[in-house]
Amino acid sequence: MKIVVLVKQVPDSGAERNLRADDNSVDRASANNVINEMDEYAIEEALRLQEAHGGEVTVLTMGPDRATESIRKALSMGPDGAVHVLDDALPGTDYLGTSRVLAAAIGTLSPDLVICGAEATDARGQVMAHMLAERLGFAALTGARKLTVEGAQLTVERQTEEGYEVVTAATPAVVSVWDTINEPRYPSFKGIMAAKKKPVDTKSLADLGVSADQVGWGGSATTVLSHSKRPARSAGVKVTDSGEGGVALVDYLSSEKFV
Amino acid sequence: MTDFGLSEEHRELRDTVRRFAQDKVAPVIGELYEKHEFPYDLVRQMGAMGLFGLPFPATVPGADGDLEIGGMDGDYLALCLVLEELARVDSSLSITLEAAISLGAMPIYKYGTDEQKRRWLPRLLRGEALAGFGLTEPGAGSDAGGTRTTARLSEDGTEWIINGTKSFITNSGTTMTCLVTVTALTGPDEISSIIVPSGTPGFTVAPGYSKVGWCASDTHELTFVDCRVPVDNLLGKRGRGFAQFLHILDEGRIAIAALATGLAQGCVDESLKYATQREAFGHTIGSYQAIQFMIADMETRAHTARLAWRDAAQRLVAGEPFKRQAAIAKLHASTVAVDNARAGTQIHGGYGFMNEFPVSRMWRDSKILEIGEGTSEVQRMIIARDLGLA
Numbered sequence: 188m189k190i191v192v193l194v195k196q197v198p199d200s201g202a203e204r205n206l207r208a209d210d211n212s213v214d215r216a217s218a219n220n221v222i223n224e225m226d227e228y229a230i231e232e233a234l235r236l237q238e239a240h241g242g243e244v245t246v247l248t249m250g251p252d253r254a255t256e257s258i259r260k261a262l263s264m265g266p267d268g269a270v271h272v273l274d275d276a277l278p279g280t281d282y283l284g285t286s287r288v289l290a291a292a293i294g295t296l297s298p299d300l301v302i303c304g305a306e307a308t309d310a311r312g313q314v315m316a317h318m319l320a321e322r323l324g325f326a327a328l329t330g331a332r333k334l335t336v337e338g339a340q341l342t343v344e345r346q347t348e349e350g351y352e353v354v355t356a357a358t359p360a361v362v363s364v365w366d367t368i369n370e371p372r373y374p375s376f377k378g379i380m381a382a383k384k385k386p387v388d389t390k391s392l393a394d395l396g397v398s399a400d401q402v403g404w405g406g407s408a409t410t411v412l413s414h415s416k417r418p419a420r421s422a423g424v425k426v427t428d429s430g431e432g433g434v435a436l437v438d439y440l441s442s443e444k445f446v
Numbered sequence: 447m448t449d450f451g452l453s454e455e456h457r458e459l460r461d462t463v464r465r466f467a468q469d470k471v472a473p474v475i476g477e478l479y480e481k482h483e484f485p486y487d488l489v490r491q492m493g494a495m496g497l498f499g500l501p502f503p504a505t506v507p508g509a510d511g512d513l514e515i516g517g518m519d520g521d522y523l524a525l526c527l528v529l530e531e532l533a534r535v536d537s538s539l540s541i542t543l544e545a546a547i548s549l550g551a552m553p554i555y556k557y558g559t560d561e562q563k564r565r566w567l568p569r570l571l572r573g574e575a576l577a578g579f580g581l582t583e584p585g586a587g588s589d590a591g592g593t594r595t596t597a598r599l600s601e602d603g604t605e606w607i608i609n610g611t612k613s614f615i616t617n618s619g620t621t622m623t624c625l626v627t628v629t630a631l632t633g634p635d636e637i638s639s640i641i642v643p644s645g646t647p648g649f650t651v652a653p654g655y656s657k658v659g660w661c662a663s664d665t666h667e668l669t670f671v672d673c674r675v676p677v678d679n680l681l682g683k684r685g686r687g688f689a690q691f692l693h694i695l696d697e698g699r700i701a702i703a704a705l706a707t708g709l710a711q712g713c714v715d716e717s718l719k720y721a722t723q724r725e726a727f728g729h730t731i732g733s734y735q736a737i738q739f740m741i742a743d744m745e746t747r748a749h750t751a752r753l754a755w756r757d758a759a760q761r762l763v764a765g766e767p768f769k770r771q772a773a774i775a776k777l778h779a780s781t782v783a784v785d786n787a788r789a790g791t792q793i794h795g796g797y798g799f800m801n802e803f804p805v806s807r808m809w810r811d812s813k814i815l816e817i818g819e820g821t822s823e824v825q826r827m828i829i830a831r832d833l834g835l836a
Contacts, residue, residue: 372494373465373491375518376520377518379458379462
């Protein structure tokens with residue numbers, strides 16, 4: 188089975204993150220950039236499938252030069268190689284443009300399965316898997332908390348707010364995963380050493396047959412016009428107990444889906 | 447940023463283990479420590495990360511071609527970095543790994559026959575099994591010449607018959623323990639090392655000690671009563687048991703220094719966290735110079751301890767003499783660990799005396815560092831002798 192895993196470098200969600208004042212884009216220069224957390228679960232799932240069914244796992248990243256660090260980190264967990272889409276025209280590309288570029292890159296790899304995190308912690312759009320499936324003509328199995336493969340048949344438990352749905356499809360498919368699906372491994376020292384020597388294929392837009400006017404600030408269908416800081420935390424809900432306090436509490440917890 | 451000449455891979459390993467310690471060890475270790483439970487699950491995860499095979503090669507030359515022992519092809523510097531990062535959060539796991547490698551696998555790797563290496567090393571290096579080293583006895587610690595345990599050959603010459611008691615033996619009583627190497631008198635003034643597999647009749651493991659610190663690590667007294675093992679279980683040369691062990695101890699000192707540095711740094715981490723949260727007289731206590739100076743001194747001590755063990759480790763890796771530097775690193779880092787634990791506990795006030803605060807665990811774990819693998823006094827003897835004082 189040939190698997191492509193999407194890996195995105197994002198600002199560390201554990202530290203303070205900002206948008207830039209000039210173009211409203213994510214401020215990557217001042218941040219500690221790491222692998223998007225959910226992508227580690229995608230890598231782990233791909234490696235487990237490879238261990239069970241054989242095949243090849245390729246990491247695919249679109250990002251600036253320094254995304255190389257995240258690619259090496261991803262490779263140290265065990266994938267066989269990586270493709271890095273790197274082009275000066277890419278900054279500013281929105282979801283649609285990104286999906287165009289990634290779909291073109293995936294097309295050159297002809298995988299049976301594309302696995303990605305259900306969302307990235309920087310923009311949290313949760314749309315990339317659907318867009319890619321649409322562009323590639325693959326099945327879209329999104330928000331998985333469990334994935335089983337039997338031959339060319341994929342079965343996914345799709346996590347919802349109330350529980351889960353069982354969804355099946357045949358390969359090729361795009362599967363996006365939540366952090367409930369597995370426990371990602373830590374790289375071993377051997378993996379860290381081996382990652383240095385694994386092939387990373389750098390591709391430009393021209394290599395992928397995507398023209399520069401379809402990406403970047405100019406080629407994007409959406410524009411962020413302004414941004415503001417998150418408002419200060421509000422005071423919350425106070426329940427005064429006049430005999431119905433318990434019910435009110437449970438109603439609140441239920442409305443927030445805690446119970 | 448230069449970092450004592452660490453390679454990118456060394457830094458990557460250190461950062462990976464730092465993440466493991468924070469995400470996996472920190473949330474559970476307090477409870478295991480309180481219950482004196484060995485952290486099997488964490489040890490297994492460390493095995494999967496290849497930590498138990500770090501300073502060993504993947505293969506070693508044997509008489510009939512290369513033997514696959516399954517090491518990670520790392521070096522001693524890599525191991526020490528890992529020990530420091532683990533001890534920054536918890537010393538029990540760090541000493542478990544240190545002893546498993548330095549005292550468990552290393553003697554077999556260095557002095558074992560092809561058959562001994564083939565039989566034991568792959569499981570030890572994968573972290574699936576643990577080995578202990580029985581040197582210390584109730585009446586013989588720093589002065590290993592006081593060894594009373596004996597091993598005599600059976601009349602037909604096919605077996606060693608071992609009698610004696612060994613004290614404070616790390617990793618000797620877990621369900622993963624597969625063997626203990628014991629030093630024993632095999633003649634007048636002749637000490638040899640012999641491998642005793644777990645479960646050998648006559649070999650008894652006493653219940654775990656009640657220890658002040660390192661409470662999630664495994665330590666037992668061992669007794670041998672007419673315990674018979676095959677004559678081939680001799681490890682290394684007959685009569686060289688003591689010399690072999692001294693060499694192993696030199697390396698182990700650097701490892702303990704790295705562990706002590708981790709504990710010292712962990713005290714800084716915990717104190718910084720606490721000083722920026724706890725308020726007194728209307729301000730966080732970290733805004734008072736008395737606390738600031740204490741933390742500045744703690745950081746200074748941790749930093750110099752790190753410089754000392756890195757220097758010794760880099761000499762070792764480069765194949766240069768390191769005996770004096772290892773003793774200096776061990777002496778200094780263990781002193782620093784005790785000093786930082788005392789200061790960190792003081793900064794925490796009453797909470798520093800509560801077991802649920804990591805800094806109190808570090809305080810309890812610090813004292814043994816001035817005692818184990820050569821007391822501070824022994825380190826001073828080594829340094830003085832190396833300076834030509836006799």
